[in-house]
Amino acid sequence: MSIKEKVIALGFFDGVHLGHAALLRRTAEQAAARGVTPAVFTFDRPPKEVVTGIPCPLINSPEDRRDLVRRLYGIQEVIMVPFDQEMMTTSWADFVTKILVGRYHAVHLVAGHDHHFGHKNAGTPELLVKKCAELGLGCDIIPKVELGGITVSSTYIRRLVELGQLSRANLFLGHPHTLTGTVRHGRGIGSARLFPTANLVIPPHVLVPSHGVYVTRATLEDGSCYAAVTNVGTRPTVNNGADITLEACLLDYEGDLYGKKLRVEFFEHLRQEIRFDSLDALKAQIAADAASTRRYFQTHP
Template sequence: MKERVIALGFFDGVHLGHGALLRRAAEEAALRGCTPAVFTFDRPPKEVVTGVPCPLINSPEDRRDLVRRLYRIQDVLMVPFDREMMTTPWDDFIVRILVGRYHAVHLVAGHDHHFGHRNQGTPELLAQKCAQLGLGCDIIPKVEVAGITVSSTYIRRLVELGQISRANRFLGHPHTLTGTVRHGRGIGSSQLFPTANLVIPPHVLVPSHGVYATRATLEDGSCYAAVTNVGTRPTVQNGSDITVEACLLDFQGDLYGKQLRLEFYEHLRQEVRFDSLDALRAQIQSDADATRTYFADGVPTFPAL
C-alpha cells in the first residue's frame, strides 16, 4: 500500500499560493518516507454544478505538468468530478476517498479550501476530522504579493487583460499554454520565421489580444525565443476566430502536428491592422528584435516566496 501526503485543491495556474501547499506536502512526505501527491479534479466543480463554463488559466495537462516540473511532485491524482464526487458528504470524502481509496496519512489544504457536497467541508472541519482519525494536517495561510492575496481569480483577470509580467509575479513562473500545432495561413510571418498556430485547449483562457515575447519548448526539450500574436490577425484575415500564432526565432523545421509549450513573458504591443503585408513583415522583424533584446540577458526567473 502506497501511503501518501496529499495536497488538496484545484490548482489552476499552480501559483505561489499553491506552491506553499506543494512544498509543505513534499517536506512532510520526505519526513514520513512516503509519497507526496496532489488530489485535484479534471474540471472545475463549479462548472459541473452550475452548468456555466469556467475559463481557466491552464488545461488539465498543463496543471499536471507544472506540478511535476516545478515542484517535483509526480503523483498527480486528476480525478473526474462526477455525480459521485458532487454528492459525497465532506466527512465521507476524507474517510472513504482520501484515506480509504488513496491511503492519505497527512493532508495539506489552503486557508479557503472547501470540499464535499455543497462545499460544506471547511479547513476547520478538515483539521478536526484529521485529528479524530489520527491523520496529520496542515492548513496553509494565504500568500500575498505586494499586499495582494495570490489567487487564481486575480491571476485570471490579469491574463485576460494581457498583464502577463504581473500575472507571472503571482504565478511564480511564466504563464503557460500548451497545444498542438496546426496549419495556419502564415502570410507575412512564415516568410521570416517558422510559424506555429496552436490549437487552444477547450475552456482555457488566452491572453488579451496583442503581441508577446514568449519562449517555445518543443517535444524534444529544445527551447526557442518566439514572437507570439494572440488575436484575429486583422491584416491577413478579417474573421473573428482567435488564433495563437508563434513565430520561432532561429528555428528550422516543420512543427505541424507536434506539441508545443508556450511561455508568455512580456506584452510587446497591441494587435493592429497594417496597410500592407510588407508593413506587417517589417513589424514582425521589429518584434523579433524586441524579443531578442528581452531575452538577451537570459531567461527571467520568478523566485518562490
C-alpha cells in the same frame, strides 16, 4: 501490489500560483520526511462550473496543471478525477475517509486556509483538521499568501491574463504563464512569406491572453527551447479578422512542427495587434518584434 502511501495536497490549482506553491512545497517536504509519495488530488473541471452550469474559463488546461505541479514542485502523482455525481454528493467526512484514505491511501493532508470540499462545500479547514486528528493522519493548513498587500488568487490572476498584463500575472504565478497546445496547419502565409510560425490549437475552456503580441519562450517535446514572438488574436492583416488564433514565431528554429505539442510561456506584452497595409509592412514589424524579444532575453537571462 504494494500500497503507495501518500501525502496529498487538496485543491483545484488553477494557475499553480504562489499560494499553491506553499501547499505543494509543504506536501513535498512532508512526503520526503515520511518516505512516501507526494501527490495532488484535484478535479478535471471546476466544481462550481458543474454545479451552476456557468462556464469558468481557466488559466491552465488540465495538462498544464499536471505538468506545472510536477515540473516545478516535485509532485510525483497527480490524482485528477472527474467531478461527477459521486463527487458532487459525497459528504465531506466520507470524502476524507473513503476516498482520500480508503481509495488513495493518504497519511497526511495539506490544504489551503479557504479550502472547502464535500457535498455542498460543507467541509472546512477546521473540520479537516479535526477529522485528521481522529483518524491519526497528519494535516497542514496553509495560510493565505500575499504579494504587495494583495492576496494571491486564481481569480485575480485570471483578470490579469484577460487584460494582457502577463508580466504582473507572472509575479503572482511565480512562473511564466503557460499554454500548451498542438501545432496545426495555418494558411501558410507565415512560413511561406514571413517567418516560420506555429499555429496552436487553444485547449477548450482555457483563457486566451488579451489580443496582442508577446515575448514568449517555446519549448518542444524534446525539451529544446526557443525565444518566440507570439501573436494572440485574429491576425487582421492576413486573416480578415476572423477566428482567434495563437501564432508563435520561433526565432532561429528550422524544422516541421505540425502535429507536435508546443509549450508557450508568456513573459511580456510587446504591442497591440493592428492591421497593416501590406505583408511587407507586417514583415518589418515582426522583425522589430523579434529584435525586441532577443533584447528581452539578453537582459532577462
